[in-house]
Amino acid sequence: MGFPRLDPRAALPAAGAVLATYWVALVVGVDTLLLTHWASLALLTVPTVAVVTRAVLVGQDRVAWTVLSVGMTLWTLGFVVQVIGDMHGVVPDFPSISDGFWLGSYPFAFTTFAIFAWPWLRRAPKALTLETLAVGFGLTALVTAAVVPLMTANAGGLSTLARIVNLTYPVADCALLSVALIGAAVAGRRGGRTWMLLALGALALTSADAVWALQAYAGTWEPVMPSNALYPLWPSFVAVAAWLPAKPRRARGRGGLGTHAAALVAAVASVALLVANEWLSIPAVSVVLAALTLLVAVHGTGRAFATGLRASLAAARDRELVEDVREAMRNGELDLYFQPLVDVADGHVHGAEALLRWRRPDGVFVPPDAFLPAVERSDLMGPLTDWVLDRALAAAAGWHRSGHTLGVSVNLATGNLSEADLPGRVLAALRRNEFPAAKLTLEITETAAVEDNALTAHVLTALRELGAELAVDDFGTGHSSLVRLSEFPISELKVDRSFVADMHDADRPIVATSIQLARMLGLRVVAEGVEDQRTLDALAALGCDLAQGYFVSRPLPALEFAGWLNHPVLVP
Known part of the structure; x- marks a missing residue:
C-alpha cells in the first residue's frame, strides 16, 4: 500500500x-x-x-x-x-x-x-x-x-x-x-x-x-x-x-x-x-x-x-523536389512497375506489388528513396497516393479481364493513415475501376501499423471494412509487439528483405520466428528479396506462403507485366 x-x-x-x-x-x-x-x-x-x-x-x-x-x-x-x-x-x-x-x-x-x-x-x-x-x-x-x-x-x-x-x-x-x-x-x-x-x-x-x-x-x-x-x-x-x-x-x-x-x-x-x-x-x-x-x-x-540554416536549406530542397514530382505527375514522367508475388509451394502467381518509378525526360532514373520522403512530408502525398491507387487498380482490372484474377498491393505512407477521408477515396477508386476490394492489399509500415493513434486505428478499421486486406510491410525493422499487432485488422505480414537475404547466415531464426508469429496471428506471410532457389527452398521448409524478389521477376512496366503473365516463368 x-x-x-x-x-x-x-x-x-x-x-x-x-x-x-x-x-x-x-x-x-x-x-x-x-x-x-x-x-x-x-x-x-x-x-x-x-x-x-x-x-x-x-x-x-x-x-x-x-x-x-x-x-x-x-x-x-x-x-x-x-x-x-x-x-x-x-x-x-x-x-x-x-x-x-x-x-x-x-x-x-x-x-x-x-x-x-x-x-x-x-x-x-x-x-x-x-x-x-x-x-x-x-x-x-x-x-x-x-x-x-x-x-x-x-x-x-x-x-x-x-x-x-x-x-x-x-x-x-x-x-x-x-x-x-x-x-x-x-x-x-x-x-x-x-x-x-x-x-x-x-x-x-x-x-x-x-x-x-x-x-x-x-x-x-x-x-x-x-x-x-x-x-x-x-x-x-x-x-x-x-x-x-x-x-x-x-x-x-x-x-x-x-x-x-x-x-x-x-x-x-x-x-x-x-x-x-x-x-x-x-x-x-x-x-x-x-x-x-x-x-x-x-x-x-x-x-x-x-x-x-541546414534545416532551411533541406526544407527548400524538399519543396523544390515536391514541385518537381508534381510537375512529373502532370507530364506523365511517373510510371508504375509491378513485381509478382508467387506461391512458395507451387510457384503460381498470386498477385503483384505496384511500385512507383520516376524517369526524367533526359532519361535519368530517380529512385523512390530520393523523392518519396520529401513527398510524404508534403500535401502532395494524398494526391500521389490516389494517382498510384487509381493506376494500380486500372492495371489489375485489365489482368482480370484477360483471365488473370490476381491481387494487387499498393503501399500507403504513414501520413495517409491520418487522412480521415482515405477509406472513401479507396472505395471510389475501387468502384471507378470496377475492381473487387478483396483483391486489393494496402501495405503499411510496421511503425505505422502499431502507432497508438485513434485516427490511425479508425482509418485501418474502415479500410478493412471495405473488404481490402492490410499488410505490414518491412516486418522486423520496427519495434512492434505481438500484443500490438494482434490489435490491428491486418491479414498479411511481409518479412523485410534484409532478413531474407541473410537467412542462410545469421538471420534464419528471425525469419522462422516471423513466420511462426504470423501463423499464431492467422496471417499470410510474404518473404521479400528472394534472390535464389536456395532461399526459396528454405522458405518453403519454414512454411512461408508467398515470395517476392528478383529470382521470380524484376519489377516490370504494366505492359511487360501483362505479357509476363501470359508466359510466366513459374518457380519450380
Whole structure:
C-alpha cells in the first residue's frame, strides 16, 4: 500500500507566516536565543526533515530524493554544529567542522540534479550543453566580480584556505543554479515546476553564500547577519519541490526559446561586465569568465544558426523536389512497375506489388528513396497516393479481364493513415475501376501499423471494412509487439528483405520466428528479396506462403507485366 502524495500548498501559508515573522524580527534587530538560534535551526531542519520523509514514503524518484536528502541533512548539520557551538560560546575557526558538512553536501546535490536531468541529458544536443555552460560562466563571472575584490583585500585576515573555501560556496551554487535554470527551460511550463523551485532555492543559496563570503572577507562576520534570512529558503524550496503532486514527465531533451533566452541574458550580463571593466577594477577571473561566456554563447549561437540554416536549406530542397514530382505527375514522367508475388509451394502467381518509378525526360532514373520522403512530408502525398491507387487498380482490372484474377498491393505512407477521408477515396477508386476490394492489399509500415493513434486505428478499421486486406510491410525493422499487432485488422505480414537475404547466415531464426508469429496471428506471410532457389527452398521448409524478389521477376512496366503473365516463368 503506497502513501498518498501530500500537497505542499496546504502547508505554505503557515510556513510563509513563520518565515515572514522571522524576517521581520531580524530586520528590527531582535536578538534572543529563541529567535537567532532555535528558530533559525527550526527553519532549516523542518524542511530538511520533509525532504527526508518524502524520500522514505514516496516511491517515485526515490533514488534522486534520497540522494538529495542525504545532502540536505549534511548541509543542515553544518548549521546545527555552528549554532550549538555559538550557544556555548565557541568561536568557530575558518574553515570549521561545519564547512566539512556544507562542502560534503554538494556532491549529493549535483548527483540529484544529474539524475533529474538524465532523461534529456542523454539526448541533449551540443547546443544545449553550450547554453548551460554559458549560463554557468555568466553567473560565476557576476558573483566573482562582487566577491573577489573583498577576498583579495582580506580585511578579515582569513587564511588562504579559508578564503578559498568561502569562495567555493557561491561558485558551486552558480553551477547548481545554471543546471536548474536550463532544466526548467527544457522541461517547459508544465513539466518544469520542480526545476523552477530548485532554481529558486539555488538562487537563494547563491545569494546567501555570497553575502556570507563578503562579510567574512570584510571581517564583519557574525553568527546572525543578512545571510541568515536567505539560508532557510534553500531547504524550503527543495521541500516544496519534493512534495509537488506528481505530473506526467516530458523528457524533450532539446533546447528552445527558454534556453536561448537564458544564454542570451548571460551573454548580455557578460558584455556589461566587460564594458564596466573600462571604468572599474573588475577581477581578472571575472573578466576571463565573462569572455568565456561570450565565446561559448557565440559558438552555441553559431551552431544553432548553422543547424537552422541546414534545416532551411533541406526544407527548400524538399519543396523544390515536391514541385518537381508534381510537375512529373502532370507530364506523365511517373510510371508504375509491378513485381509478382508467387506461391512458395507451387510457384503460381498470386498477385503483384505496384511500385512507383520516376524517369526524367533526359532519361535519368530517380529512385523512390530520393523523392518519396520529401513527398510524404508534403500535401502532395494524398494526391500521389490516389494517382498510384487509381493506376494500380486500372492495371489489375485489365489482368482480370484477360483471365488473370490476381491481387494487387499498393503501399500507403504513414501520413495517409491520418487522412480521415482515405477509406472513401479507396472505395471510389475501387468502384471507378470496377475492381473487387478483396483483391486489393494496402501495405503499411510496421511503425505505422502499431502507432497508438485513434485516427490511425479508425482509418485501418474502415479500410478493412471495405473488404481490402492490410499488410505490414518491412516486418522486423520496427519495434512492434505481438500484443500490438494482434490489435490491428491486418491479414498479411511481409518479412523485410534484409532478413531474407541473410537467412542462410545469421538471420534464419528471425525469419522462422516471423513466420511462426504470423501463423499464431492467422496471417499470410510474404518473404521479400528472394534472390535464389536456395532461399526459396528454405522458405518453403519454414512454411512461408508467398515470395517476392528478383529470382521470380524484376519489377516490370504494366505492359511487360501483362505479357509476363501470359508466359510466366513459374518457380519450380
